[in-house]
Amino acid sequence: MGKELRMRRCVDPFTEGRSAWTHGKIGFFTRRRGLIITVVLMLLTMGAPWWLPAQFAIPATVTASTRVTIVIAAFLVGVALTGGFVYLRKRTIRSLDIKALLHDFSHYLRDYQTKVFKRTAQQKGLFDKDKVELERFSEYMGRVCEYTRDYFALMTHDSTINCAIRLAVETDDPDSKGTRIVYRTLGRSSGLSLARAETSEDIPSNQGIPRFFVDDHDCKGVLRYNDLEEAAKLGVFKMTESERRFPDEIETILVAPMNGWDGKRRSMVGLLYVTSRNEKVFQRKHVDCMRFVADMVAASVCFTLQRVKDSGLATEIKRSKS
């Protein structure tokens, strides 16, 4: 049992992170059962002078120098207070940094949406030659990845965090002579190699991670990959050329579905990846943070695409191309 507990599975599916506080060693003591054990241990320890065996008997009185006692007591209290304040300071600064970052993130999304709304309302300069909407969209995806990376770096104290976003794209299917839907990487944070763009592969929607979320989990939950090679061997992860060319770049991954309005109904419009070069970075408590970012970004992306579609510009492009 102990060995099983120490071994980490190559992939873990999570549905929510709210129960994270009940897991692990600290979770054992913070649960009701752990608290009762702590109180019982405290009461037993308080009774030690009465139940300790005679050879360990505690003397009824101890003579100590008042000055030495005060110095030691003051020192211990001082160390405890200083340690507590240093810890509090660290926690407070981190908490405030996260809140400020989340505000900046949502502020950026709102500003981008407002600009899209303004441009599509005016129908002017949206697909102009110099600065097309897709260039703006690519820049936007990059910024979203940067914000997500910074958020998780603060949460995990890991500076090797990175982020990537795959979105659903329709492509031609040479086999069926029709079309199919794939999930293509359209955004990466700056910590990932630029050369990944050359080796990036589309993920078909009918297999792998997309199928797992769409078909089995109603587009909910989060997958955590702890060992990519093992996961690939067991058929739960597809190693691409990017993983082969940059083997040290990603050690562990969190993947979450991005759900939003696809124009006709709610659907999985993309996948959010948060990666790290280090092991054992992501925990159950990060699951809801992942879901939060995925939902927020999905809503923003869907809004943008819907505005482009409603403005009729997507049709115009098709017409001008043909």
Added chain:
Amino acid sequence: MTRLHKILALCAAKEEKPPSVEYIASRMTPVDESSLRLPRSFAHTMRHMLENEDRLTANKAMDSDKE
């Protein structure tokens, strides 16, 4: 089993049993795309945006060649 292992076992007792890796793998095998609820309209719009980029990138390359 050491005492530490017993404590760890107690800690794990609360955790629900996740689906096996084999089960996850079975839910990742290819299926017919038409049986899935996919964002077809979204993907269609996305395709046109990307094709527009390809077209403009090609135009820019042609312009720079002329210069």
